[in-house]
Amino acid sequence: MNSSEYSPATPSSFWNDTGSSGITAWIFSTDHKRIGLLYFWSVLSFFLVAVVLGLLLRIELMAPGRTIMGPETYNALFTVHGAIMVFLFIIPGFPGAFGNLVMPIQIGARDVSFPRLNLFSWWLYMIGAAVIITALFTGGGAPDTGWTFYVPFSARSGTNVSLAVFGVFIVGFSSIVTGVNFVTTIHRLRAPGMSWDRLPLFVWSLYATAWVQILATPILGITLLLIIAERVLGVGLFDPVKGGDPVMYQHLFWIYSHPAVYIMILPAMGVISEIIPVFSRKPVFGYKMIAFSSIAIAAAGSLVWGHHMFTSGISDRAILIFSFLTFVVAIPSAIKVFNWVSTLYRGSISLEAPMLYALSFIILFSIGGLTGLILGAAATDIHVHDTHFVVGHFHYVIFGGSGFALFGAMHYWLPKFYGRRYAEKPAVVAWGLMFVGFNITYFTMMVLGMKGMPRRYYDYLPEFAPLNLVATVGSWILAVGLVLMLVNLIRGLRGGEPVGDNPWGGATLEWTVPSPPPTENFPEEPVVTHGPYDFSKSGMP
Amino acid sequence: MDPNLITSTQAAVDPVFMFIFGACLLLLVGITAVMVWFVIRYHRSRAPAPTSCCEGNVWLEIAWTLLPTLLVLAMFYYGWAGYLALRNVPKGAMEVTATARMWSWNFTYTNGKSSSKLYVPAGKPVKVNLVATDVLHGFYLPAFRVKRDLVPGMTNYAWFIATKPGSYDLFCSQYCGTGHSAMITTVEALPPAEFLAWLNHREGGEHRGKELLEKHGCLGCHSLDGSAKIGPTFKGIYRSSVRFMAAGKPMTATVDDAYLTESIVKPSAKIVEGFPAIMPTYPDLTVEEVKVMVEFIEGLK
Incomplete structure (x- = not known):
């Protein structure tokens, strides 16, 4: 198929086939690609807001004492930074944006099973986000509880906790709706020949993620409603003065919020499992083990929430069990890493931007995962719990892991939907800056944590000053790289070099359709005759 | 681990850190080195086409499932043994009650004396009973690798030995609002005789x-x-x-x-x-x- 017929200007592309025009053609569209792009630009906007907050936090911590803000502002900023990054960026980021864009095409479907429900999910997300933003500027102001909303503090705080928590509650429903939609779509709408063992690994990872979204998110919803009941009605579930138990809240919160980490990282692993074989021109090593390990992580990951609570006063027996289960989750993660590295062996490797992000994902995710072992072992967790070590570890997994995978996905898949691509050289420079800045910032934080600096500290003792300065300077390098990456990417998507159907030589179905794809993806239902990484049959040299 | 052989909490925890960090460093260097070597060796400029279409190997999968399993089980066991040392208070430990509130510490001794710094005798185990009056706080002694939350309505405990006289940081580790980062004090470990003198000194002149x-x-x-x-x-x-x-x-x-x-x-x-x-x-x-x-x-x- 000649791709030049399908530039964004040609009528067959999903960009300009609709009767109505302007914003309503987007915000009321039920096309999975349009919804995917709506999600993408929404989550990216919230990401940039939270990045600015993060940079401000680092500037405040640049030197001991007051630098640019007072303690109340600092406490509100780290709460809002965390809440936006977790609930408005990275949880909806993969399923909402790239899941919607890519998954239906990868399984050979015209759309998801419930296109209207899909649109509703984006609307719920935006309404929830609007409620959260309203909460920042009304009532008692932005919440200052930390994104974990621990009681009794969150039940007492005079800030606008109830409204913010209600916003998160609504966003949670958007996540559940997406999960239901994806599970149904993957079960029901696979093209003929798309058997479970030919499913691209990104789809496998979304499938595992969708189950976590469906099963775990309702518990978050209930927990958040209980906080509101505690604050508004004074029911005393968590307040010891009224016979309640603050530790029970922590259980309820982490029963969702630990599996939520897998909502953030599993699809990222799926992206890496797509990029590495394509840029090595070689079938992925251990397809079945990678697919199986996604399910294993989702299942075992639902049983490890207690490792957030080793210092909370839960019983020693509970710590024994949760520590053991935490180590069990490490095994499928290790299996994935070994399989990715083995895929490179005797391949033909090309180091373009998506591959650089994928390879750096392996290093950063490994550091995040391995430092997780320190946190899983009961004795060592006690020392670094609630310190900057945890902050560093978490950012290695979620920023170095999920974030870098998302950047990789942006370079890998967005050209498919815009029909144009970014410039390669600036993309590589931006990646290099981010990789260096990232490690300076977050590795330093882990060292600070080992030295005993607690997290959520507005001020600190002079002994922690030099390393805090280093971490702040690192955050600036990271920010410069991020800006360069986005400018280059957006310029490329608007006016860059046009791309053909299959710029990277992929063997999954999205590379068989034009860039950008037509509205219903395939002129006629495709029949799948080979696996997702069978490059010998994908028509590439 | 026999609790009687434990000389201090840091002596129980530090070897676990060494073991896990050591194993992690080996794994990380190994993974990175192999990856970088593959990327250089099989770069498209040297390898214009793949020379293998291998889609997996059962024995390799078994090997890299079993070996990490054994390794993490060792880490789990070692971590648990070290944790038990943090929980088993040696016999004859001196008891102090720490009361945390927004945003200060108070330590009360069995003879009724109270102080905003935690004075302890060097070389003697100290059991700290942990009480919170308002919200969650965290009792954190980085030098002794000890941390435990103070939960309203619940009494937790922690123990440690200051093996040498000196002044050690004591932080609040569980976020508790505006003054959280200011909620810090010190452990003052005194030679035992000096500590006894301090403990029994009634500040008569004190208002x-x-x-x-x-x-x-x-x-x-x-x-x-x-x-x-x-x-x-x-x-x-x-x-x-x-x-x-x-x-x-x-x-x-x-x-x-x-x-x-x-x-x-x-x-x-x-x-x-x-x-x-x-x-x-x-x-x-x-x-x-x-x-x-x-x-x-x-x-x-």
Whole structure:
């Protein structure tokens, strides 16, 4: 198929086939690609807001004492930074944006099973986000509880906790709706020949993620409603003065919020499992083990929430069990890493931007995962719990892991939907800056944590000053790289070099359709005759 | 691990750190080195086409499932054994009760003496009973690798030995609001004889007002020496002129008995300009106690 017929200007592309025009053609569209792009630009906007907050936090911590803000502002900023990054960026980021864009095409479907429900999910997300933003500027102001909303503090705080928590509650429903939609779509709408063992690994990872979204998110919803009941009605579930138990809240919160980490990282692993074989021109090593390990992580990951609570006063027996289960989750993660590295062996490797992000994902995710072992072992967790070590570890997994995978996905898949691509050289420079800045910032934080600096500290003792300065300077390098990456990417998507159907030589179905794809993806239902990484049959040299 | 062989909490935890960090470093260097080598060796400039279409290997999968399993089980066991050492308090440990409130520490000894710093005898195990009066706090001694949350309505404990005399940081590790990062004090480990002298020294000359201020945690936010903390310093505040907002209008007042009493009983009434309105109320203070505290503050010139 000649791709030049399908530039964004040609009528067959999903960009300009609709009767109505302007914003309503987007915000009321039920096309999975349009919804995917709506999600993408929404989550990216919230990401940039939270990045600015993060940079401000680092500037405040640049030197001991007051630098640019007072303690109340600092406490509100780290709460809002965390809440936006977790609930408005990275949880909806993969399923909402790239899941919607890519998954239906990868399984050979015209759309998801419930296109209207899909649109509703984006609307719920935006309404929830609007409620959260309203909460920042009304009532008692932005919440200052930390994104974990621990009681009794969150039940007492005079800030606008109830409204913010209600916003998160609504966003949670958007996540559940997406999960239901994806599970149904993957079960029901696979093209003929798309058997479970030919499913691209990104789809496998979304499938595992969708189950976590469906099963775990309702518990978050209930927990958040209980906080509101505690604050508004004074029911005393968590307040010891009224016979309640603050530790029970922590259980309820982490029963969702630990599996939520897998909502953030599993699809990222799926992206890496797509990029590495394509840029090595070689079938992925251990397809079945990678697919199986996604399910294993989702299942075992639902049983490890207690490792957030080793210092909370839960019983020693509970710590024994949760520590053991935490180590069990490490095994499928290790299996994935070994399989990715083995895929490179005797391949033909090309180091373009998506591959650089994928390879750096392996290093950063490994550091995040391995430092997780320190946190899983009961004795060592006690020392670094609630310190900057945890902050560093978490950012290695979620920023170095999920974030870098998302950047990789942006370079890998967005050209498919815009029909144009970014410039390669600036993309590589931006990646290099981010990789260096990232490690300076977050590795330093882990060292600070080992030295005993607690997290959520507005001020600190002079002994922690030099390393805090280093971490702040690192955050600036990271920010410069991020800006360069986005400018280059957006310029490329608007006016860059046009791309053909299959710029990277992929063997999954999205590379068989034009860039950008037509509205219903395939002129006629495709029949799948080979696996997702069978490059010998994908028509590439 | 036999608890009798444990000489200190840090001696129980540090080998676990060494073991896990060592294993992690080996794995990370190994993975990175192999990856970089593959990327260089099989770069498209050297390998224009793949030379293998291998889709997997059962024996390799078994190997890299079993080996990490054994390794993490070892880490789990070692971590658990070290943790038990943190929980098993040696016989004959001295007991102290730590009371945390927003945002100060108070330590009470069995003879009734109390202090805002944790004085302990060097070389002797100390068991700290952990009590919180308002929200969650965290009792964290980095030097001894000890941490435990203080949960309202629940008594937790921790133990440690300061093997050498000295001063060690004590942090609040569980986020507790505006003054969280200021909620720090120290462990003062004294030679045993010196510690006994301190413990049994009754500060006869000490004003009862100061004891009360210390006991209720006032000094966590208000200094006695003029230094800046979250609240105004008490030094020289008596007879000074303060600005505050009342009914939306800026007002000025001279600090007198009535102002100080109102500020203790009803803290939100007249908040001194430039300070946050965050002081909690203390419903269990008696009228007489407030009077003694006010007297003491008035004496701080």
